[in-house]
Amino acid sequence: MLLVVTYSRAARQTLRNACEAHQETVVRRFGRAALFEETEFGAFLALRLRAEYGVDVQVERTAPLNEFEAVPDGVRAAAQSYADREHASTPYAKFASGDDHPDPAVMKDREL
Amino acid sequence: MRVAYAGTVREGRVVDARESGLSRADAVGAIRGEPTAIAVEAPDPGPAHEWLGDIHPEMCVSVRQGLTAAARSRGRTATQDDRIAETESALAELTVPEVSTRTARVDVAERTNEVDHLDERVAELRGRVRALRARNVETDEAEAELAAAMRDLTEAETELIAARERHDAATEAARAARDARERRMELEDRLANLRRAARDDLTDETADEYRDAVEAAPWPTPTDPFEAGAVTVALAAARVADLQAPVVLSVDRFADPTTAADWIDAEVFRL
Numbered sequence: 129m130l131l132v133v134t135y136s137r138a139a140r141q142t143l144r145n146a147c148e149a150h151q152e153t154v155v156r157r158f159g160r161a162a163l164f165e166e167t168e169f170g171a172f173l174a175l176r177l178r179a180e181y182g183v184d185v186q187v188e189r190t191a192p193l194n195e196f197e198a199v200p201d202g203v204r205a206a207a208q209s210y211a212d213r214e215h216a217s218t219p220y221a222k223f224a225s226g227d228d229h230p231d232p233a234v235m236k237d238r239e240l
Numbered sequence: 241m242r243v244a245y246a247g248t249v250r251e252g253r254v255v256d257a258r259e260s261g262l263s264r265a266d267a268v269g270a271i272r273g274e275p276t277a278i279a280v281e282a283p284d285p286g287p288a289h290e291w292l293g294d295i296h297p298e299m300c301v302s303v304r305q306g307l308t309a310a311a312r313s314r315g316r317t318a319t320q321d322d323r324i325a326e327t328e329s330a331l332a333e334l335t336v337p338e339v340s341t342r343t344a345r346v347d348v349a350e351r352t353n354e355v356d357h358l359d360e361r362v363a364e365l366r367g368r369v370r371a372l373r374a375r376n377v378e379t380d381e382a383e384a385e386l387a388a389a390m391r392d393l394t395e396a397e398t399e400l401i402a403a404r405e406r407h408d409a410a411t412e413a414a415r416a417a418r419d420a421r422e423r424r425m426e427l428e429d430r431l432a433n434l435r436r437a438a439r440d441d442l443t444d445e446t447a448d449e450y451r452d453a454v455e456a457a458p459w460p461t462p463t464d465p466f467e468a469g470a471v472t473v474a475l476a477a478a479r480v481a482d483l484q485a486p487v488v489l490s491v492d493r494f495a496d497p498t499t500a501a502d503w504i505d506a507e508v509f510r511l
Binding site: 155156192194195196197 | 341345346348349350352407411415418422
């Protein structure tokens with residue numbers, strides 16, 4: 129999908145208008161951002177916003193994340209265990225230090 | 241009301257059972273029609289009983305909750321009621337499909353691994369055949385293995401393509417299901433806002449009577465009635481309310497249970 133984020137009031141308003149007018153191309157709307165279908169028309173809508181508002185419009189191409197393909201086992205297991213943790217208030221860094229889970233700083237340095 | 245427990249029968253507008261050792265939970269449950277150690281015959285409690293029917297020192301009730309319950313008990317309606325009902329039925333009718341792409345994600349990952357593994361195996365066998373040929377050694381066996389590995393690879397690649405297609409379809413279905421989830425969230429937000437607005441309106445409508453009730457209290461109360469503690473809030477709201485079912489009372493704010501019943505203007509089951 130194409131993620132379009134606006135950074136000015138004018139760009140946001142034009143994005144809203146575009147979303148109203150072309151609902152079939154809009155997958156989801158979030159305030160000043162929207163996800164467009166990854167079609168030529170989706171790209172057209174995104175690019176016309178960018179053409180009009182320049183850097184006030186950010187366009188990203190998104191893809192579903194398949195954690196079983198792209199994320200190491202240890203990170204997946206850590207996420208699952210942390211979600212199931214006993215005490216909701218335990219921060220991850222503390223949670224990880226007690227167990228065999230990856231350190232947050234280490235994970236931050238590793239690209240997927 | 242008529243109260244029966246352990247061979248004792250008590251009747252009247254006020255039942256003082258402080259010496260009985262009966263539990264509050266049993267008394268409240270019995271009034272609300274649950275089977276407990278006590279049998280209570282009394283008018284059915286309305287929704288206000290949930291907030292104002294069990295007044296005890298540890299209770300929790302806000303002025304807004306108490307006064308909304310009181311206003312409702314007197315048949316007051318809020319202008320939002322129709323829209324609340326509409327929104328509730330829209331929510332009840334909404335079906336939110338459970339769509340998980342997890343199985344498809346796992347499948348794609350496993351088949352990708354399989355293809356990578358077979359790819360390496362084919363490369364390895366090719367290398368071996370080449371090395372054997374260079375040494376002019378018999379290659380039949382190695383070539384047969386290579387052919388088998390290549391067949392496996394082709395098959396695995398076909399399966400991977402199929403798995404990716406299933407994954408795409410599942411992702412598409414999940415996306416459609418999110419439309420329903422988004423709709424549900426909108427409706428839930430709307431319902432919460434409407435209910436809040438209704439509570440505000442009903443509270444405003446009964447605020448003056450509530451103020452008078454707190455002022456009329458025979459126990460010390462704060463200057464600002466909206467700063468009062470939960471027991472004062474509940475008692476004052478109960479006085480504003482029109483309660484049919486008996487109020488289970490377990491606080492010492494009145495000289496005696498009869499005074500309490502007169503003040504609240506409801507039947508009182510004192511425990």
